[in-house]
Amino acid sequence: MEKVLAVITNWDDADQVLARARHLAERLHTHCELLRPVHAQVRELQHYMDVAAFGEIQEQILEIERARLDALRGDDPGEVVWCQRVYRAVVEHAELVGADLILMATSRQGALANLIHRADDWHLLREAPCPVLLLPRVPKPILSVIAAVDALSEGTEQELLSERVLDAAAAFAHAHAVPLTVITVVPDPALIYASPVAVPMGEQILDELIERARAAQQALLARIGLHADVGRIETGRVEDVVTALAADGLLVIGSVANKGLKGMVLGNTAERILHRMTTEMLVVN
Numbered sequence: 001m002e003k004v005l006a007v008i009t010n011w012d013d014a015d016q017v018l019a020r021a022r023h024l025a026e027r028l029h030t031h032c033e034l035l036r037p038v039h040a041q042v043r044e045l046q047h048y049m050d051v052a053a054f055g056e057i058q059e060q061i062l063e064i065e066r067a068r069l070d071a072l073r074g075d076d077p078g079e080v081v082w083c084q085r086v087y088r089a090v091v092e093h094a095e096l097v098g099a100d101l102i103l104m105a106t107s108r109q110g111a112l113a114n115l116i117h118r119a120d121d122w123h124l125l126r127e128a129p130c131p132v133l134l135l136p137r138v139p140k141p142i143l144s145v146i147a148a149v150d151a152l153s154e155g156t157e158q159e160l161l162s163e164r165v166l167d168a169a170a171a172f173a174h175a176h177a178v179p180l181t182v183i184t185v186v187p188d189p190a191l192i193y194a195s196p197v198a199v200p201m202g203e204q205i206l207d208e209l210i211e212r213a214r215a216a217q218q219a220l221l222a223r224i225g226l227h228a229d230v231g232r233i234e235t236g237r238v239e240d241v242v243t244a245l246a247a248d249g250l251l252v253i254g255s256v257a258n259k260g261l262k263g264m265v266l267g268n269t270a271e272r273i274l275h276r277m278t279t280e281m282l283v284v285n
Contacts, residue, residue, distance in 0.1 A: 001171070004032040005099035006076075007090050013105035014072060016139055021103050022076075024133075027175035033097060034078030036069050037089040038062065058082060087124040095129050103133045106274070122271050125255050131168055131284045140279050144181055144249035145173040147228075148242050151184040151216035152209070161254040163224050165284045169252040170226055172282065176250070179229035182221065183245060184213045185238045206235060239272045252282045 006021035008014045021032040038061060065080045072078075083089035094102055102124070124132055147169035149162040166182065173180035186209045213233045221228060234241045242251065255270040270283050 001028050001030050001100040003097060003099050004028075004030060004101045004103055005090075005094050005097065006032050006034050007102060007104035008034065008036045008069070009086055009104060009107070011068065013135070013137075016135060017103060017105055018072060018076075020133075020135060020139075024101070024103070024175070028171070030100070032076050032103075033099070034069060034073050034076055035090065035093050036065055036078065036080045037083045037086045038065050038080060039083060039086055085123075087127065090124060091127050091129065100130050101133060102128055102130060103135070105135045106137065106277075122274070125270055125274070125283050125285065128283075128285060131282055133280060133282045134274065134277075135280055136278050138278070140248070142176050142178060142250045142280065144179045145169050145176065146181045146183060146242070146246045146249050146251050148183050148185070148238075148251065148253045149217065149220065150254075151213050151220055152186065159220070161284070162220055165252055165254045166221070166224060166226055168282060168284050172250055172252065178249070181230040181232060181245070181249075182217060182228040183232045183234060183242065184217050185241045186210055186213050186233060186235045187238055210235065238269050239276060242273055243276045246277070246279055246281075248279070250280045250282060251277065252284065255283050255285045 004021050004025050006017050008017055018032075018034065021034075024030075025032045062080055062082060069078050069080055079093070081089050081093065090102060090104070093099075147165055149165055150158060151162070169180055169182075186206070210233050214231075217231055217233065221231070232245075234245075242253070251273070253270050253273060270281075274281060274283075
């Protein structure tokens with residue numbers, strides 16, 4: 001890892017984001033760069049003034065934002081960009097500078113805003129060119145790193161995603177000198193489908209799935225030569241199990257980036273967990 005891109009979307013979170021980025025840069029032996037996307041909330045004014053007048057207002061806003069960023073960034077490089085959508089500006093800048101990690105605070109949008117507009121976090125998880133570390137509103141110490149992998153799904157794409165998740169989790173566990181836990185959740189089909197009556201699967205079938213998951217998880221770790229301090233197989237709804245287990249740690253999870261109507265309606269596991277997380281969450285795509 002060579003570059004951490006610290007994104008400041010809200011000045012109230014700026015000190016936390018920058019402190020975490022610098023801490024990670026030190027632990028991972030890399031450096032950080034700052035990005036301040038300025039959302040064009042005044043674009044409606046373009047309908048009521050000429051281009052020159054609007055351009056002057058835009059430049060005044062950018063000058064103020066650059067001054068604030070310069071006062072904060074110290075020796076770290078940083079840039080202010082004017083944008084229509086924050087997540088697009090972040091994706092484009094991360095690609096431009098070759099970022100290996102995007103770090104930012106979770107959105108401050110409420111549940112209704114998320115439902116109608118879809119928080120930029122959700123779009124960013126789908127399109128980011130590198131892993132995204134999302135910080136909670138209230139910082140918490142990291143006592144462990146939890147890597148959630150789907151050991152039951154087959155296919156080269158899923159295997160490669162699981163390997164990337166484990167590699168990232170191991171790096172963060174080493175950097176923070178904390179234990180690494182690898183967890184695989186065996187979902188109960190009765191909980192996946194939105195049935196008003198949850199009918200649990202047969203105990204024998206569930207036991208067989210648990211054993212398959214345990215063997216697959218061990219094979220995955222052996223294939224990449226990774227030692228986990230704890231390996232766990234749990235059953236239940238993925239987001240319930242993972243958020244409970246990661247309450248005092250940094251969660252690392254993969255995103256399969258569902259797009260289109262399916263993504264908007266169902267989201268994916270990473271996004272459902274994001275809505276409930278109160279600790280740091282690293283999403284690997």
